Amino acid sequence: MPIRFGQFEVDIRSGELLRQGVKVNIQEQPLQALVALLEHPGEVVTREELRKRLWPQDTFVDFERGLNKAINKLRVALRDDAVTPRYVETLPQRGYRFIAAVDGVPQGREGVLPPQRVLGIDSLAVLPLDNLSGDPAQEYFSDGMTEELICAIAKIGSLRVISRTSVMPYKGVRKSLPAIAKELGVDAIIEGSVARSELRVRIVAQLILASDDRHLWSGRYERDLRDILQLQAEIAQSIASQIHKLIDPVHVFPELARQVNPQAYEARLMGNFFRDKMTPMELEKSIGFYTQAIDCDPAYAQAYGDLSEAYFYFGVLGMGQPSEVFPKAKVNAVKALELDETVASAHNALAAIHILYEWDWAAAEAESRRAVELNPGVSVTHAHFADYMSIRGRHNEAIAEIRRALELDPLSAEYNRFVALILYRARRYDDSIAQCKKSLDLYPGDVNTLWFLALSLEQKGRLPEAIAKLEEAVSLSATPTYQALLARAYALAGERAKATGILEELKASSQSRYISPFDIAVVYSGLGDLDATFHWLEETYRQRVFRIIELTLPIFDFLRSDRRWQDLVRRIGLPY
16 A cells, blocks of 8 residues: 655555655665654654665665755655655754644555665776865875775776776866766776875775765774875775675685885875876976885885886986986886785786786786786786787787776776777777777877878888878877888888988987987888888897887787897797
């Protein structure tokens, strides 16, 4: 029998609220609260009674906040008002009372709605934590806490956790949680805040089911800053325990992290803040902060791992001699793993060094696999592994891995274009072109995407289009790599004067800046001067410039029959 009051009625069997026969959109917890109040019209239902009714006994939740939210949503559904209520009256500090006349009150517990259905949560996004410190200079701290929380939760192998790159654009954005969840393709959202005062930090976090904006869990934590790593682990475990009751009850949680000197931790967060900007000046600053963190706490394994990655990026971006930068990256990665074998960033850095500098392919695969084992939910580990397998010619595996990275970081400009590069290496030019166009829709004018698009257009015989894309890339960033590729394209199109003009410009500028011998070789390959091409490739090999591993790219396919190409590839250990 339905329960009726005013213009409303509740159908217990179907779990529906109707107003004048029309279904009212109401979530499950507010409806459960309504039925609990209707069972005792005119009587006080305490907050504790509602807590037991709305949340199972073993569920940890900031129920004060959750209950307030449920009652507010109930009032919205009933078009009620807390100040002048017609249906639900608040009794401060005690509970609530249903004050309207009710027809069809259920007897005993027969009116209880069916229990909440088991929820499947396979994917989750941690939104940027709000900085409530009142100091904009503390943004690096709340951003750092967001990243740490993402990394901690991403260690849950059965859960897809969106990476930092894709969630940071939502910082300060006023959008509904269901809308954000739809854009990121996730089942649930974690949102929260960080408030810091001297050496104390308070973190509030809550887990929301995206489909109906339902509050599932919340927690409030306050600790000394020196306990920050324990605090992160505790939050991650609290959230994970709620999720895994539903999707993976046998999951074993990692041990709590050791204590870290708060000054060291803060210096490392500052290092991460500048590293993520990926410019020469900011990378130098990040190295300084990581070094400061290590000085404060010489046993801080993660700081060594982050420092190794910073040096690795220095080498990849050509901001230092490979013979100086990559060995520094390796020393710090090895030190990190001596202190803590589970530092995934150190495994990633070692894998990259083995690939780009040492050409130790067995070690590179072992380190890449270990990084994925340690952090299966972190996109960069899959991207590193994809790069390794692509270089080794294992294209199907590489494509699967980079798509996994993109699932974890769907808004990443780097991974969107990296998919295109891996498809190009696999000789899937049409697919690569389509991916480049998709990436450019997301990030118009991205110079690396223009470069990758030009490579595939060239292989399709669409030289005028390739030249146009490279000219656009050079106009946006006149780096030697883009200039060399443009010169090569000019040469292939028969515009040798333009090609040789760029070549002479690159050679002349080598007096004031570093010009990779690989870029010179690229131009000569377009001009058809094979002796000069192999002269500069040998110089690339001698300097151990990492781009020598690009010898198996399609642009060098015409050299495969040349014994000099075969000899170089054999020495490096590349497949052919």
